[in-house]
Amino acid sequence: MIATLYVIRMLPFLLIRSEIKNRFFKSFLYYVPYVTLAVMTFPAIIFATDHLASGILALIVGLIVAWFSENLFITASCCCIAVLLSSLII
Amino acid sequence: MTDRRTAEKRENLEAFKRGLPHGIPIGLGYFAVAFALGITARDIGMTPVQAFVMSAGMMASAGEYAALDLLSSGAGFFEIVMTCIIVNLRYFLMGAALTQKLPSKRRWRTVFALPYCITDEIFGVSSMVEGKLNPFFTYGVDLLSVIGWSTGIVVGMTAGNILPAWAVNALSVALFGMFLSVIIPPAKKDRFIGVLIVIAMACSLVFTEAPVLSRISSGFRIIILTIVIAGIAALIRPVDGEPSDGEEVPDAS
16 A cells, blocks of 8 residues: 555656646646645535534634635634634534 | 755755744644544554554555555455555646646655655645745655654554544644645635635535535545646636746736
8 A cells, every 4th residue: 555655646756857848737737736625625624523513613714814814824723723612612 | 066065955954944834733633633543543453553654654644544444344455556546646646736846957866755745735835835846845844744644643543532522623624724724825816716716615515415426435536626627727727937936826817
């Protein structure tokens, strides 16, 4: 399993040794991280906790804090605190 | 020659130091996730040493969950390898995207060391670096992340009840908060990316909830949606010049 995983990760680095000139492929790779991370975040975030409401709250807090703070650690902490506080109420 | 080399070394060290603090939230988040994974690993009868080696070697959450699941159901070697490929194929796309951010002068050690550092979160942070990516930045992020991940699974196995449930519960959203802080700020500057994120999330919801589509594994869902949505986005609005240079966002037309 370790070997399989390593090969998957290493292949692109081994194969793509120069800058890609193709405009479509370049643009495609530019958009990949945004789409991938968005797909992984939602709806997983709202089902991550014990209560759906806590998850939804974490999502809303995360969106707002990320928008204004642009800071990784602050955003992650605020999401956790939101879940913590909401679990006290529920 | 030696001057150039010391300058490069200093630069690498600086990049490493810049990367380190990013590893804190990632490492904490990993610890929480690995903690839960450790409880699963214990239940199927793994030893802490096995779990540690698996985690440190694989550095994958979904991949390890899938592996544990298959091991417990007594699946064969071929099935485990195939599942491992499918669940983790997204790392191939991420790696391909990162190759375009690396400096043109490529070293062999980067080709072999950097792939190990590609996880969803570390890729997210690394791909958002402005301009070219110094691999040492990624190594810096990776250090605390690996520690958090591999100790998390061992602690989860040996002392599954040390952390109270409410703490595990709260920590479980840390990684998602991090993802949001990676993708939301660029959406402020570029409306197109914002629309793309909303569409991606909506499709993701449909894929997890719709009757037939929900049977698709999460790894495959990520691959399919990434290829289709990023592909369409590239057709609608191709990026000119140096798209990998983060800040250079083209005008939405």
